[in-house]
Amino acid sequence: xxxxxxxxxxxxxxxxxxxxxxxxxxxxxxxxxxxxxxxxxxxxxxxxxxxxxxxxxxxxxxxxxxxxxxxxxxxxxxxxxxxxxxxxxxxxxxxxxxxxxxxxxxxxxxxxxxxxxxxxxxxxxxxxxxxxxxxxxxxxxxxxxxxxxxxxxxxxxxxxxxxxxxxxxxxxxxxxxxxxxxxxxxxxxxxxxxxxxxxxxxxxxxxxxxxxxxxxxxxxxxxxxxxxxxxxxxxxxxxxxxxxxxxxxxxxxxxxxxxxxxxxxxxxxxxxxxxxxxxxxxxxxxxxxxxxxxxxxxxxxxxxxxxxxxxxxxxxxxxxxxxxxxxxxxxx
Amino acid sequence: xxxxxxxxxxxxxxxxxxxxxxxxxxxxxxxxxxxxxxxxxxxxxxxxxxxxxxxxxxxxxxxxxxxxxxxxxxxxxxxxxxxxxxxxxxxxxxxxxxxxxxxxxxxxxxxxxxxxxxxxxxxxxxxxxxxxxxxxxxxxxxxxxxxxxxxxxxxxxxxxxxxxxxxxxxxxxxxxxxxxxxxxxxxxxxxxxxxxxxxxxxxxxxxxxxxxxxxxxxxxxxxxxxxxxxxxxxxxxxxxxxxxxxxxxxxxxxxxxxxxxxxxxxxxxxxxxxxxxxxxxxxxxxxx
Numbered sequence: 001x002x003x004x005x006x007x008x009x010x011x012x013x014x015x016x017x018x019x020x021x022x023x024x025x026x027x028x029x030x031x032x033x034x035x036x037x038x039x040x041x042x043x044x045x046x047x048x049x050x051x052x053x054x055x056x057x058x059x060x061x062x063x064x065x066x067x068x069x070x071x072x073x074x075x076x077x078x079x080x081x082x083x084x085x086x087x088x089x090x091x092x093x094x095x096x097x098x099x100x101x102x103x104x105x106x107x108x109x110x111x112x113x114x115x116x117x118x119x120x121x122x123x124x125x126x127x128x129x130x131x132x133x134x135x136x137x138x139x140x141x142x143x144x145x146x147x148x149x150x151x152x153x154x155x156x157x158x159x160x161x162x163x164x165x166x167x168x169x170x171x172x173x174x175x176x177x178x179x180x181x182x183x184x185x186x187x188x189x190x191x192x193x194x195x196x197x198x199x200x201x202x203x204x205x206x207x208x209x210x211x212x213x214x215x216x217x218x219x220x221x222x223x224x225x226x227x228x229x230x231x232x233x234x235x236x237x238x239x240x241x242x243x244x245x246x247x248x249x250x251x252x253x254x255x256x257x258x259x260x261x262x263x264x265x266x267x268x269x270x271x272x273x274x275x276x277x278x279x280x281x282x283x284x285x286x287x288x289x290x291x292x293x294x295x296x297x298x299x300x301x302x303x304x305x306x307x308x309x310x311x312x313x314x315x316x317x318x319x320x321x322x323x324x325x326x327x328x329x330x331x332x
Numbered sequence: 333x334x335x336x337x338x339x340x341x342x343x344x345x346x347x348x349x350x351x352x353x354x355x356x357x358x359x360x361x362x363x364x365x366x367x368x369x370x371x372x373x374x375x376x377x378x379x380x381x382x383x384x385x386x387x388x389x390x391x392x393x394x395x396x397x398x399x400x401x402x403x404x405x406x407x408x409x410x411x412x413x414x415x416x417x418x419x420x421x422x423x424x425x426x427x428x429x430x431x432x433x434x435x436x437x438x439x440x441x442x443x444x445x446x447x448x449x450x451x452x453x454x455x456x457x458x459x460x461x462x463x464x465x466x467x468x469x470x471x472x473x474x475x476x477x478x479x480x481x482x483x484x485x486x487x488x489x490x491x492x493x494x495x496x497x498x499x500x501x502x503x504x505x506x507x508x509x510x511x512x513x514x515x516x517x518x519x520x521x522x523x524x525x526x527x528x529x530x531x532x533x534x535x536x537x538x539x540x541x542x543x544x545x546x547x548x549x550x551x552x553x554x555x556x557x558x559x560x561x562x563x564x565x566x567x568x569x570x571x572x573x574x575x576x577x578x579x580x581x582x583x584x585x586x587x588x589x590x591x592x593x594x595x596x597x598x599x600x601x602x603x604x605x606x607x608x609x610x611x612x613x614x615x616x617x618x619x620x
Contacts, residue, residue, distance in 0.1 A: 066494075068498070071458050071497075081459065102458075102491065109449050110448060
């Protein structure tokens with residue numbers, strides 16, 4: 001049974017909303033207060049990536065890097081060698097988009113606790129279009145040995161995740177969204193790197209979401225319940241390492257699996273779940289997210305709807321999936 | 333380590349390191365010859381005269397730092413480290429072999445004394461600059477210095493110039509960089525593949541103090557570093573003019589030896605040449 005306390009105002013008309021990156025900004029400042037080794041580096045996007053709070057509080061521990069993402073992460077590697085805990089931020093398209101090899105060699109293989117912060121990830125970036133809508137970051141970071149990959153679901157969780165990664169002493173990637181996202185968690189909700197959380201109990205299908213998609217899955221589950229389908233919703237803020245135990249326990253129970261992400265399903269959460277189920281619990285799986293194509297310009301809501309990722313669209317897809325697909329139970 | 337060895341002893345040490353390099357590469361059966369041989373004098377000056385280090389305590393918190401950016405020249409650093417006492421010289425012959433701490437390109441976590449992991453070019457200057465930034469702005473440790481060696485072909489990489497701009501902006505005066513100006517890269521001469529000149533002008537325009545030296549003259553290397561350490565408002569780059577394959581006549585100036593190891597006959601010939609050089613250097617070195 002889920003013991004996760006959802007925000008009591010979640011389904012009210014004026015549910016609090018905030019960009020996930022705002023929680024990162026608060027978390028980084030808080031991490032800086034408790035750990036004087038924390039330093040922040042930014043590639044000319046200090047306000048956009050919400051590093052400005054840290055910069056105001058600790059001007060001597062903030063380093064402006066200019067528009068130079070390769071140097072951003074490699075300087076951070078050197079700072080980590082000198083005992084610092086560097087957070088490096090840019091848009092996810094550029095970091096880790098442009099500097100993947102530098103991250104691979106000087107941070108992951110070199111095993112330095114640099115924290116790569118990819119802001120403005122996903123199609124909800126909106127009007128800027130495909131170049132700036134990073135969709136491949138989960139895949140390219142997840143494939144890298146030694147790298148932790150986190151995509152918090154709301155701003156409150158982003159704050160907790162940021163504080164946790166400041167102390168984990170490992171190379172870590174965190175993915176942030178630009179637009180306001182409804183807040184489903186509370187300050188008392190649990191967050192631990194590597195843990196997935198059952199937010200809603202169900203028996204017919206397991207819906208697994210990461211980042212902004214978890215809220216949409218909760219909305220979809222509410223609508224599915226009205227049609228007599230009980231969906232279990234599992235929030236997966238850490239894509240790597242995947243909380244296999246929690247996911248397998250849920251899927252064993254429901255016999256059907258759905259993943260959702262604002263990213264390429266190839267190599268993303270969908271890829272990770274497919275790998276897990278293929279090896280350990282073959283189960284029918286529907287992967288929602290970007291289906292091997294780039295995004296395009298539009299309003300964030302418009303794009304989320306077009307790509308079938310609103311609660312309502314997800315509910316439609318899941319209802320059909322449940323209707324067409326027998327549950328696979330315990331025969332393995 | 334500072335200053336116990338005379339110049340002639342340092343020259344002898346550089347020659348020992350060259351012999352180690354040939355033996356290592358022969359045993360490995362693959363690897364790079366030209367760059368490691370031409371860097372032997374610079375690495376000797378750093379490990380046996382310039383750097384404040386303790387080979388028995390590689391993580392000593394007051395140490396100077398050495399970052400190798402062109403990781404393919406690692407045999408020279410392994411040899412210098414072994415000669416300095418970081419580990420036994422016998423281990424040099426495990427270079428590139430399965431289970432060895434001496435990976436084909438250096439991996440920091442495998443061998444105490446390495447400060448970085450490198451191989452993909454263009455990344456060492458940034459890592460050194462990050463450390464130097466920490467010393468200057470975060471740790472208030474103004475007596476420690478960060479040395480980095482880059483290849484010249486490596487300067488084709490954009491990452492290098494991002495780092496050069498960064499170090500210039502922040503006036504990282506504890507950062508002292510070497511460019512191994514041997515004029516070769518895999519596809520031929522640097523000026524044919526992708527011209528680097530005006531190299532001095534490039535670095536100067538990025539805010540660096542530039543010195544040009546004979547990269548095989550150990551006194552010049554020590555003097556240049558001494559000048560660099562005295563300059564407190566800019567990073568220093570030492571363009572060290574070197575002869576690729578230095579010390580082994582049939583390898584010198586020939587870019588084909590960039591990424592090739594000697595076979596056993598070639599190694600025998602190279603070692604014979606280097607041993608002849610032993611006596612000569614010792615003789616010339618008298619009286620210094």
